[in-house]
Amino acid sequence: MSPILECINLKKSFGSKHAVAGVNLKVERGRIVGLLGPNGSGKTTIIKLANSLLTPTSGEILIDGKKPGVETKKIVSYLPEKTYLNNWMRVQQIIEFFSDFYSDFNTQKAYDMLKRLNLDPKEKLKNLSKGNREKVQLILVMSREAQLYLLDEPIGGVDPATRDYILETIISNYSENATVIISTHLISDIEKILDDVIFIKDGQILLTSKVDNIRDEKGKSVDALFREVFKC
């Protein structure tokens, strides 16, 4: 079985700036992976490349052995760092939209999560606060039964209580064979749920490791190691 995500000498440049500078990476199934790095290190670029929102300058990115396209989009559930909600739908309409287009979307699950987070399905998307928009997007993304979840800064804009609920949702909602890749710089908050970490800086991979190995061999938390590696 091919890895769920694979990068082969992946490069992406914007003009003279190398956002991703030759990344080789394999991510296995059934893992929760932290894609960790400072701002501008290339995390978002890699995730957007995996969703074909950007096209590689050279090299390849493969999902389940396939280049990003219709087939990979069926199995990838993506949470961008931007708000992509339009200004005319209500929450219940965007749920219908998702269930129309994604055969793996679980409508019941979405409504359960809305209720748990006190969100009104009849509310218009444009009237939601920034934090609530992020919650709605996360609910949409986590209500799919996908094989690969790509979450770009999923906890950035929400309060700590919601943060805990979101992390709990991530762990409890994905099936055994699914992989979750979380990009963030808020490491201490998510450290406890991670299986693996990838450290990225200036578009290059600095380190990939199991979290247990970092704790056992280096006797450090991921957060402490991060601070050490990325010391300014």
Place this chain on the structure above:
Amino acid sequence: MLGKLLKYEIKATSRVFLPLYSVLIVFSIINCFMNFNPDYFSTSQFISLTLYILILAGMFVASIIVMIQRFYKNLLSEEGYLMFTLPVESWKHIVSKLITTLMWIVLSCIMALLSILIIASQGINFPEFFADIRMIWDTAYSYFGASLYHFIIQMIIGFIVAMVSGILLIYVSIAIGHLSNNHKKLLSIGAFIGIYTVGQIISATLFIGNFGHRFEFRITQQSPFPFTLVWQAIGVSAAFAAIYFVITNIILNKRLNLE
């Protein structure tokens, strides 16, 4: 999936057009009663007629704005993050927006005709009116025969092809503008002017150079219309539309770089 895209595209745009159509009809009804006495033209009549004309013009301006805005905002700005991660081929996005725009243009034309009929309804005797139309048709048919059908079909196809070509020209210009890192809007406008000019030069060369001699024809009962020439023009327009479509699709597919 194309059907689903169409469903949401129509939903998103009907929020603009349905209210506009309602207002247009309401104002034509108002004008219909206002103009009851054609000998006396009051200020209120003037205002209501001006408003009606503004709404009518606004309806067509809205078609253009909505067409541009739906393509740019829904596909190439933040909403593109959602649209392009749907498991749908990019050409279906183009086609769904194209069909929806075409539908609103045709509907707007129908609504415009309808509103004019409403305004004129006080002065029209409808049975007589339709009898007159019937008579004009019969006279034309007795002169031109079956080629009248040919003419009408050609006009309809010509209208649709011209509209499709125009819409795709706008799409391809926006898509080309998207290739720029910093000056998307400027490059879009430049692309539009450039492609339009080149298109005009190519069509002119084709028709003057190759087809020019066919300009000479006589209106006779056997060939009352320049069918061949118009079909050729429609063909050229369709070829341009196909090129615009292919380029737009390549850009959305292989050169998509959403910020």
